[in-house]
Amino acid sequence: MSVGRELGASVLPLEGAVSMQLLYKGFNQRANIRSYRFDGVLPSERPTRLVKNLEFLLKLDMTVLAEHRIRIQEAPALCLGILQSALALPGADTIPFLSYTITRAEILAFASARDAVQEAKGTRRKHRPPFKPTTPAQWKWPGQ
Numbered sequence: 001m002s003v004g005r006e007l008g009a010s011v012l013p014l015e016g017a018v019s020m021q022l023l024y025k026g027f028n029q030r031a032n033i034r035s036y037r038f039d040g041v042l043p044s045e046r047p048t049r050l051v052k053n054l055e056f057l058l059k060l061d062m063t064v065l066a067e068h069r070i071r072i073q074e075a076p077a078l079c080l081g082i083l084q085s086a087l088a089l090p091g092a093d094t095i096p097f098l099s100y101t102i103t104r105a106e107i108l109a110f111a112s113a114r115d116a117v118q119e120a121k122g123t124r125r126k127h128r129p130p131f132k133p134t135t136p137a138q139w140k141w142p143g144q
Contacts, residue, residue, distance in 0.1 A: 022056070022083055024076050032062045036079045040087075056083055057099045064104055068111040078102070078110045 025037040040054040058079040065075060082102060 020054075020087055022080060024080070025055075027076075029062075033059055034062055034075065035059050036076055038079065038083060040083075054098065056097075058082065059099070059101045060107075061102075064107050068107055070107065070111055070114070074110075074114070078107070081110070082106060 020040045020042055023039045023041060025039055027034050027036045029035070036058045038056040038058070040056055060075055060079065062072070065072065070078070079102070082100070086097065086100075
């Protein structure tokens with residue numbers, strides 16, 4: 001998997017990149033590389049008109065997802081998180097990339113964060129013993 005950012009022509013200056021809405025548009029796949037498309041939309045003063053639409057393309061090696069046991073359904077969320085964090089960086093009045101290849105380290109970080117959340121959920125839950133009726137009246141279904 002190649003590492004790095006592919007830029008359009010250069011880093012694009014865009015006022016209000018932090019408030020950009022990202023819309024998932026789908027994916028294409030060639031061999032083991034899946035490319036996820038997102039539209040970046042900057043709303044104008046009127047909600048019916050759009051000032052700018054930018055298309056972002058994030059490429060992901062599906063074999064690396066499988067290595068880290070990340071479900072395919074989680075891949076758009078991974079891509080969205082990377083886009084949101086790139087646009088939230090200081091000086092986010094510029095778009096750092098239009099096309100990006102997701103690195104193995106970013107996939108590993110996503111898997112680690114997901115596993116930490118699952119582990120925290122597991123430790124919070126108390127084990128409940130199964131219900132055991134104590135009296136014959138509890139053995140019957142209501143209305144019997």
